[in-house]
Amino acid sequence: MSDDKKVIFSMSGLTKTYQSAQTPVLKNIYLSFFYGAKIGILGLNGSGKSTLLRIIAGEEKNYQGDVVFAPGY
Secondary structure, three states: OOHHHOEEEEEEEEEEOOOOOOOOOEEEEEEEEEOOOOOOOOOOOOOOHHHHHHHHHOOOOOOEEEEEEOOOO
């Protein structure tokens, strides 16, 4: 498989709800990042952008769903 089609990160069925909130800030998120891709995250204030990035960075562990990095990434 060529590098530009190689999935280096994937997230499936991710849901995150804070204890103080009634509704999830992230609900049933599915995404994949391909090697070499440029990624942007856009959204309104309070829509979960920073939470999503903290999950990707491994700083946030309390969520439901799967987060997988390809070996070596």
